[in-house]
Amino acid sequence: MSTETRQGGALPGKPGPDTHATEVFTHIVDKVPLDTIVVTLRKQYGIECVALEMLSGERDQNYRIADRHGATFVCKVSHPSEPARVTQTQAQVLRHLARVAPSLPVQRVVPTLAGEDFAKIDLGRDEPVRVRLLTYLHGTPMHQATASVTTRRSLGTTHAQLIAALAILTDAETTPDLLWDLTHIQRVRPLLAHLRSVSDRRLAECFLRDFEHHAQPRVSSLRQQLIHNDLNPYNLLVDDNTAGICGVLDFGDLVAAPMLNDIAIASSYLISAHGHPLDDVCDYVAAFHREIPLRHEEIDTLFLLIAGRLVMTVAITEWRATLHPENRKYILRNNPAAWLGLRRLSTVSLEEAGARFRKACGLDGA
Structure with a gap:
């Protein structure tokens, strides 16, 4: 796997916005291998993946996952430049909405076997890669x-x-x-x-x-x-x-x-x-x-x-x-x-x- 590279906020010779605000858009890394994601789902979520479809995304790696029982989920591999607290906030918000407004049509957080909001994959980078699992909404x-x-x-x-x-x-x-x-x-x-x-x-x-x-x-x-x-x-x-x-x-x-x-x-x-x-x-x-x-x-x-x-x-x-x-x-x-x-x-x-x-x-x- 190649090492991470970091690009500037704009093209050469042209101005760009604040670096802190744009790093998540300009920080390039290789994608986490699919077999690594499948193993993570099995070990940390107890889910045997029988089908996996890549979904579009601006920053995260997103996949639709089906298990052997016919249940469908969305698996999100967070961009490495996204701070852990931001990932945690998203989970906090979804849990809050499930509690105070259960009729709202939003996804639910699927916890790991250890009861955590996301799993971690150590790929030898500065920070572990975070993997989240959410319920799948039809429409x-x-x-x-x-x-x-x-x-x-x-x-x-x-x-x-x-x-x-x-x-x-x-x-x-x-x-x-x-x-x-x-x-x-x-x-x-x-x-x-x-x-x-x-x-x-x-x-x-x-x-x-x-x-x-x-x-x-x-x-x-x-x-x-x-x-x-x-x-x-x-x-x-x-x-x-x-x-x-x-x-x-x-x-x-x-x-x-x-x-x-x-x-x-x-x-x-x-x-x-x-x-x-x-x-x-x-x-x-x-x-x-x-x-x-x-x-x-x-x-x-x-x-x-x-x-x-x-x-x-x-x-x-x-x-x-x-x-x-x-x-x-x-x-x-x-x-x-x-x-x-x-x-x-x-x-x-x-x-x-x-x-x-x-x-x-x-x-x-x-």
């Missing part, structure tokens, strides 16, 4: 499901229930240097240099300036709590029969931040391709508001945060695709939709967006 990934009002409303309701459950977990420890933290969007400004199109770069810079001038000063006054931070269509499952949300996956980007950030992130993947750009977003926001009423300052800031998330998406993914061309297709999976979203939002004023959100939430006369 159609939202990006493959037929878009519908029912799904968007279900997302709003489910998300609000998740937010409410996470709000009462106050002792979870998360990483302060997550590149995908919308609160610190200024970290991605150097990455705009990697956008090849001059017109695209100008569009992203325009939205970033609006965020910094109008949204950044309000961030500290917004409701803060632990959030999922990555409710994209690849992390959501839809029930084929009811069209409702039946799975919320991947708590790997957990961060303490404004609650509104999480709403903006989910909204950024719902920009309508036809009609008014915010029509589908309003379906989701209205459903969320019925569960957790949004405040006026949150509604007035939401549009800027949605655009900010889209800027982060195009900047980070295009930068990472240059670092990891072998994984380019997966890294850029949300990129075209993000650019479409930015172009669509460029036709909407801040005042118009606020008015539409207020109307959707029944606050237009308030």
Whole structure:
């Protein structure tokens, strides 16, 4: 097995973001051999693996595992640059959700035979590799499901229930240097240099300036709590029969931040391709508001945060695709939709967006 290599945060001659925030994206290691994973599952979990299928992933090695009894699990081999406390926090959150909100469609942590949240594999590196086992959720990934009002409303309701459950977990420890933290969007400004199109770069810079001038000063006054931070269509499952949300996956980007950030992130993947750009977003926001009423300052800031998330998406993914061309297709999976979203939002004023959100939430006369 070759030794680990460590790349810089950006291409030669181009600026990059803070090293601590990007190490998990730029630290390259060989994958753990499959036979080692199978042996670990047998020895530390008591599971005889009869089928193994590799799943996509941005940082972790992910596999769908089937045992001889027909049970299905997800096996996650953590990226070596992920601190152990972050892995532990994800397990803590899932155990918390199972306890306080058992009806939420999230995975459950499968403990090792010793009762631990994850197993360790010593491969002679600086730190042991951590292996986690989670229950498997069935459903159609939202990006493959037929878009519908029912799904968007279900997302709003489910998300609000998740937010409410996470709000009462106050002792979870998360990483302060997550590149995908919308609160610190200024970290991605150097990455705009990697956008090849001059017109695209100008569009992203325009939205970033609006965020910094109008949204950044309000961030500290917004409701803060632990959030999922990555409710994209690849992390959501839809029930084929009811069209409702039946799975919320991947708590790997957990961060303490404004609650509104999480709403903006989910909204950024719902920009309508036809009609008014915010029509589908309003379906989701209205459903969320019925569960957790949004405040006026949150509604007035939401549009800027949605655009900010889209800027982060195009900047980070295009930068990472240059670092990891072998994984380019997966890294850029949300990129075209993000650019479409930015172009669509460029036709909407801040005042118009606020008015539409207020109307959707029944606050237009308030």
